[in-house]
Amino acid sequence: MSNRPVTVDDVAKHAGVSIGTVSRVINNAPHVSRKARDAVERAIDELGYVPNRTAQSLAGQRRGSVVLAISSDDPGLFANLFFAQVVTGVNAVVEETDLELQLVLAASDKGRARLSRIFKSRAADGVMLLALKENDPLSALAESSGLPVVHGGRSLDHEPRFYVDADNRGGAREAVEYLISLGRKRIATITGAQDQHVGVARYLGYREAVVLAGLDDSRVAHGDFTETGGEAAMTDLLDRFPDLDAVFVASDAMAAGALSVLASRGVQVPSDVAVVGFNDIVTAQHTTPALTTVRQPIDALGREMTRMLLRLIDGDTPTSLILPTSLVRRESA
Amino acid sequence: MSNRPVTVDDVAKHAGVSIGTVSRVINNAPHVSRKARDAVERAIDELGYVPNRTAQSLAGQRRGSVVLAISSDDPGLFANLFFAQVVTGVNAVVEETDLELQLVLAASDKGRARLSRIFKSRAADGVMLLALKENDPLSALAESSGLPVVHGGRSLDHEPRFYVDADNRGGAREAVEYLISLGRKRIATITGAQDQHVGVARYLGYREAVVLAGLDDSRVAHGDFTETGGEAAMTDLLDRFPDLDAVFVASDAMAAGALSVLASRGVQVPSDVAVVGFNDIVTAQHTTPALTTVRQPIDALGREMTRMLLRLIDGDTPTSLILPTSLVRRESA
DNA sequence: GCCGAAATTGGAAGCGCTTACAGAACCTTA
DNA sequence: TAAGGTTCTGTAAGCGCTTCCAATTTCGGC
Numbered sequence A, B: 001m002s003n004r005p006v007t008v009d010d011v012a013k014h015a016g017v018s019i020g021t022v023s024r025v026i027n028n029a030p031h032v033s034r035k036a037r038d039a040v041e042r043a044i045d046e047l048g049y050v051p052n053r054t055a056q057s058l059a060g061q062r063r064g065s066v067v068l069a070i071s072s073d074d075p076g077l078f079a080n081l082f083f084a085q086v087v088t089g090v091n092a093v094v095e096e097t098d099l100e101l102q103l104v105l106a107a108s109d110k111g112r113a114r115l116s117r118i119f120k121s122r123a124a125d126g127v128m129l130l131a132l133k134e135n136d137p138l139s140a141l142a143e144s145s146g147l148p149v150v151h152g153g154r155s156l157d158h159e160p161r162f163y164v165d166a167d168n169r170g171g172a173r174e175a176v177e178y179l180i181s182l183g184r185k186r187i188a189t190i191t192g193a194q195d196q197h198v199g200v201a202r203y204l205g206y207r208e209a210v211v212l213a214g215l216d217d218s219r220v221a222h223g224d225f226t227e228t229g230g231e232a233a234m235t236d237l238l239d240r241f242p243d244l245d246a247v248f249v250a251s252d253a254m255a256a257g258a259l260s261v262l263a264s265r266g267v268q269v270p271s272d273v274a275v276v277g278f279n280d281i282v283t284a285q286h287t288t289p290a291l292t293t294v295r296q297p298i299d300a301l302g303r304e305m306t307r308m309l310l311r312l313i314d315g316d317t318p319t320s321l322i323l324p325t326s327l328v329r330r331e332s333a
Numbered sequence C: 001g002c003c004g005a006a007a008t009t010g011g012a013a014g015c016g017c018t019t020a021c022a023g024a025a026c027c028t029t030a
Numbered sequence D: 001t002a003a004g005g006t007t008c009t010g011t012a013a014g015c016g017c018t019t020c021c022a023a024t025t026t027c028g029g030c
Helices: A008-015 A019-026 A034-047 A053-059 A081-094 A109-120 A137-145 A168-181 A197-212 A227-240 A252-264 A298-313 B008-015 B019-026 B034-047 B053-059 B081-094 B109-120 B137-145 B168-181 B197-212 B227-240 B252-264 B298-313
Strands: A065-071 A100-106 A126-131 A149-152 A163-166 A187-191 A220-222 A246-249 A274-279 A292-295 A321-323 A326-328 B065-071 B100-106 B126-131 B149-152 B163-166 B187-191 B220-222 B246-249 B274-279 B292-295 B321-323 B326-328
Touching: A008 A019, A008 A034, A019 A034, A053 B053, A065 A081, A065 A109, A065 A298, A081 A100, A081 A126, A081 A298, A081 B081, A081 B100, A100 A109, A100 B081, A109 A126, A109 A137, A126 A137, A126 A298, A137 A149, A149 A298, A163 A168, A163 A298, A168 A187, A168 A197, A168 A246, A168 A274, A168 A292, A168 A326, A187 A197, A187 A227, A187 A252, A220 A227, A227 A246, A227 A252, A246 A252, A252 A274, A298 A321, B008 B019, B008 B034, B019 B034, B065 B081, B065 B109, B065 B298, B081 B100, B081 B126, B081 B298, B100 B109, B109 B126, B109 B137, B126 B137, B126 B298, B137 B149, B149 B298, B163 B168, B163 B298, B168 B187, B168 B197, B168 B246, B168 B274, B168 B292, B168 B326, B187 B197, B187 B227, B187 B252, B220 B227, B227 B246, B227 B252, B246 B252, B252 B274, B298 B321
Parallel strands: A065 A100, A065 A126, A126 A149, A149 A163, A163 A321, A187 A220, A187 A246, A246 A274, A274 A292, B065 B100, B065 B126, B126 B149, B149 B163, B163 B321, B187 B220, B187 B246, B246 B274, B274 B292
Antiparallel strands: A100 B100, A292 A326, B292 B326
């Protein structure tokens, strides 16, 4: 066992060909005779040769890696099932290629700086960006970098060129229509942050459904997607609209908060007030009562983002995608 | 704006020095005069130069990246808060360096192959391995690769050279001692998979506490860490030991299952039976009643693994770490 | 104001690969 | 069988950087 790793030269020598030929075999480029190819492949096997990615990318034009970047202000945000699931989906597709997956959590300035260096120095073949801040300077940088960039979700200020998003508006609308079909008439909503596209879209879905049914859309409290935010909003709602008979909550976390407020006030769910959440995080199965909610295809989001990025890298021009949601009926509505 | 990225040569020319000097400045190596350093730094600024990582690692000895690998058989496993939190911790430390973080989910053969290529071709400066299978061939490969490797958790068959683990045994023991301090006498346990170190360690902690207190340690049902496994085990326990007054459950997921069985049998928690879980996943706050559980410092696990790896890369010899757990008291005990 | 040692610098040789380019080998056709 | 294509193959020039070495400069002490 030599200590020095095996290189193309070793393979070339062993196979009795030139390094050019070895390289062609590795990249299965044309213009290699059957005989030469066999010899090289045997040599690779016998020597246990593994190409040096670094050298490949320095010499060639592809970097050999894609990055998944999460840009937000909340350092704890990644500790969230949502991202874990996105990563799973991304990985499933990346795994089929020989690309490497690089993760960048751009919650801090350091993280952001790192990401912008990647853009500037084109240190990857492409980037998937989950930009959670509105007006994220990174989005602009990403677009102008010339690197293939796929966005997860949209933002209020700017529709990215290529993105994959869930049908937040449609999902919300479906949820509310379901409540209506249950005979509920005084339907409130707890919205998510209204400075984010997702928050606005779900609110819009609510209004759309309520207004189309000729119902009152004024029972609104604004939340921030967190559990405590949900508690506050539910309390507020109950105080202002004691007559409400259903609530569409723009996230499961907020819904969990809402449920506990409802319970502590002695309000029966779903008999007195029906509750529907959004996201279908695991927790939704364990609330009391189990939460009826809108499921987002999160791993599909990851998968489709990655597929889209790969096509972009290949020079294709994919079209952005809106993934359908689905209502998961449990006990709360 | 030229299209060609700025290189050392450009900087050297602009600063009126040689590329050797530029390189020294970049890597802040000694033997550079104040004057030269200033000139180079100014040039870097003015030109917006960003070193090409690929070239750096090809020329130098460091790769510039570390990998976080999760080796398991369950493709869905990563979609688990545990990993998301580990990643958060890892990222926090990696972010302080100029290393890149590469993620490898080695659940499939492809993933595993990828990981072993990394080992063989030393395509990273080091790897953090969360090997969840016992007897994972990857562990052996990792050790023999000569690359710095830090393990998260231990395995039954083999104590890794460098690892970070939670104090599973001590945490379990503390949980059971707490139940004892509550006056419970007939304490059962639902164990985790007994072919994993973590499962065995928690079981050992249970026995240690129970036996030391002179109580009976025979009320045991084996689970598999899943919710349904917890349900089955709880049912079994209730049938075999109708007199039990407490259960230490080796994971929160199983505890959730146990709680629902308890509820359906009309057993009051905690008055009839006290329940303590392990892990403190988010769900633990939302069960009914809220679950008393042992918290693992998961992000600390990620952080410490990374610190350990960095030291290893620097040529130090760190010592393995066992991180303390803490009991989180909620309503179930 | 001179000497040797130490600090600084430039230049060049790679790192392991890809990719023209040009030459060699092999087929076609007439 | 020779001309004119094709298809292979080897060679060499980089990719952008680090680092070694030798050359140059600087500097303290006499």
